[in-house]
Amino acid sequence: MTGHPIYFLWATPRSTSTAFEWMMRQRGDLICFHEPFGMAWYQGPEARAPRPAPSDRRRPEAMFEKIWHDIQQAAERRPVFVKDMPHHTDHLWNDAFLNRITHSFLIRDPAKVLASLHHSYLKAGMDDGFEAHEISFGPQEALFDLLRKRGEVPPVLDSDDLLEDPDTMVRTYCDAIGVPFIREALSWEPGARDDVLWYDGNDEIWHASLRDSDGLKPIPRKQVDSGDLPPNLAGYFETFMGHYSALHAHRLRPETVNG
Structure with missing residues (x-):
């Protein structure tokens, strides 16, 4: 393999993945x-x-093809970190693509993902109609299973664990992918996040919490009742929960890496 590592974090929408990316x-x-x-x-x-x-x-x-080329070119200069959703790339999953990447996953309770999606769609003045594939729970499990069949068990970070104890879980994640832990990266100044705005003005709604935040700090774990979801979203819950549970069984715990 030539060049520096290319680290991918494979996430679903509304999984705290952009805050994690901002930390990286x-x-x-x-x-x-x-x-x-x-x-x-x-x-x-x-x-x-x-x-x-x-x-x-x-x-x-x-x-x-150009995007993948640009990522590989960047890795000729320095290590690369990419946050993306697996459904964006499922047509690219050949050996050359998968072998070049150090894979990891960020998962979140689907009740919380669906509730956050509903809230954001309302704020954006959009209807919350989508296809299950776009929320990427199925593609997450499909990619994870494919990698396991190839002899790789990539680290899985759960959003609840991350938010409850960011210091410990980021350290554990860094150990798992082989990069040094930098505690200072868990804090930042509030402000605009232009580096993560790429679609349209509604991105300010999707990333408002990140814009106003000053770091990854412990947040008490809360439950979201799937029964409170609107009917058009509640129908996805059981299917998404099956995909989530499959990866949740492999989630990182401090002892996973540190023994």
């Missing part, structure tokens, strides 16, 4: 990419989304 950006030793294949999936000329971006928001440069 604070380290200063990684070139970071925010959902680069999502741009191609929604806005590129090869768009695969069920509802691609309208023509005035298309990006002709957002080609899957």
Whole structure:
């Protein structure tokens, strides 16, 4: 393998993944990419989304092959960290692609994902209609199973564990992927997050919590009752829970790495 490592965090929407990515950006030793294949999936000329971006928001440069080339070129200079969703890349899962990546996963209770999606769609003035594939629970499990069949068991970080004890879980994650833990990266100044805005003005709604935050700090674990979800979202819960539970069984705990 030539070049530096390429670390991928495979997430679902509304899984605290952008806050985690922001923390990785604070380290200063990684070139970071925010959902680069999502741009191609929604806005590129090869768009695969069920509802691609309208023509005035298309990006002709957002080609899957070019994006992958740019990531690999960046890794010639420094280690790379990429946060993306597995459904954006499931057509790329060949040996050359998978072998070049150090894989990890971030999962979240689907009741919390669905509740957060509903809240964000309401704030954005959008209807919360989507296809299950777009929320990536199924593709997460599919990619995890594929990697296991290839002899790799990538680390899985659960959002609840992360938020309850960021210091311990980020350290455990760093140990698992083989990078040094930098505690200072867990804090930052509140403000605009232009590096993670790539679709349209509604991104400010999706990332408002990150914009107003000043770091990853312990948050008491809370439960969301799936019975409180609106009917159009509640129907996804059981299916998503099956995918989530399959990965949750492999989640990182401090003793997983530190013995």
